[in-house]
Amino acid sequence: MLFQLGTLGFSIKHINLTHSPPHSPSTHLPLSPSTHSPINNTMVHILHLDASPRGARSVSRTLAKEFITGWKEVCSTGTVTYRDLGHSHIPFVSEDWIAAVFSDPAQHTPEQAEAIRISDELVDEFLAADRYVFSIPMYNFGIPANFKAYVDQIVRVGRTFSVDDDGYKGLVKDKKMVIITARGGTYPEGTPFYDYDMQAPYLRLIFGFMGITDIEMIHADNLMGGDDAKATAITKAQSEVESVIARW
Numbered sequence: 001m002l003f004q005l006g007t008l009g010f011s012i013k014h015i016n017l018t019h020s021p022p023h024s025p026s027t028h029l030p031l032s033p034s035t036h037s038p039i040n041n042t043m044v045h046i047l048h049l050d051a052s053p054r055g056a057r058s059v060s061r062t063l064a065k066e067f068i069t070g071w072k073e074v075c076s077t078g079t080v081t082y083r084d085l086g087h088s089h090i091p092f093v094s095e096d097w098i099a100a101v102f103s104d105p106a107q108h109t110p111e112q113a114e115a116i117r118i119s120d121e122l123v124d125e126f127l128a129a130d131r132y133v134f135s136i137p138m139y140n141f142g143i144p145a146n147f148k149a150y151v152d153q154i155v156r157v158g159r160t161f162s163v164d165d166d167g168y169k170g171l172v173k174d175k176k177m178v179i180i181t182a183r184g185g186t187y188p189e190g191t192p193f194y195d196y197d198m199q200a201p202y203l204r205l206i207f208g209f210m211g212i213t214d215i216e217m218i219h220a221d222n223l224m225g226g227d228d229a230k231a232t233a234i235t236k237a238q239s240e241v242e243s244v245i246a247r248w
């Protein structure tokens with residue numbers, strides 16, 4: 001079933017996300033270090049971020065958790081920082097924030113310094129990671145407002161991008177990213193619904209703008225298409241989780 005585009009009246013029936021995945025993580029992610037990427041992963045540091053406000057019922061959150069669990073099985077010495085955007089508040093940019101990011105820190109008023117304090121923390125955390133596992137639901141064909149607030153806090157001139165006479169340059173280099181999305185509908189190429197997907201293109205664009213081009217996307221689509229469609233979508237996404245771990 002395609003998402004109800006005409007009415008935006010997606011009746012969010014209670015999707016049973018507390019069901020057991022078809023396989024337990026230990027059996028459906030049977031990866032060994034020998035199957036893992038040749039890159040030396042021993043010191044890899046992941047920033048794992050969930051954006052869904054739902055808990056155990058969230059498909060994106062559940063898949064990201066499975067990714068991290070599977071990845072830890074093949075990279076036991078790697079480290080993970082976790083940020084739960086779905087259950088915390090990221091402030092919107094303000095006038096003080098804007099004034100602060102475009103001025104000399106030595107000249108900041110106390111209000112301006114406070115306005116970018118959280119942004120500084122988020123940027124530090126973002127830059128400290130080598131890899132990113134972000135889970136993001138589709139809301140209204142795009143990203144949830146909490147994730148947009150996060151993006152607005154980390155897209156910072158002089159920190160994650162620069163600008164000069166040659167134009168914009170991303171400053172976040174040599175990183176890898178996995179984005180796991182969950183969507184009620186499906187947006188296949190070649191259908192009229194393809195253009196409604198403002199989520200995946202935007203995410204590629206904004207992280208590419210900051211310099212991150214190695215981005216793998218795993219979509220759990222059609223989650224409102226009925227129980228069978230949902231189960232099929234989750235199984236497919238779980239299989240993609242396994243493949244990405246194997247080559248990451």
Ligand SMILES: Cc1cc2nc3c(=O)[nH]c(=O)nc-3n(C[C@H](O)[C@H](O)[C@H](O)COP(=O)(O)O)c2cc1C
Pocket residue numbers: 003010012052053054057058059060061136137138139140141142182183184185186223
């Ligand atoms: C406020 C809201 C808006 C949504 N908008 C869309 C949408 O535009 N397109 C779509 O395919 N699904 C939409 N959905 C369905 C969600 O993408 C779907 O329920 C997904 O599983 C949510 O992610 P989660 O399971 O990780 O919480 C929306 C859901 C909510 C709650």
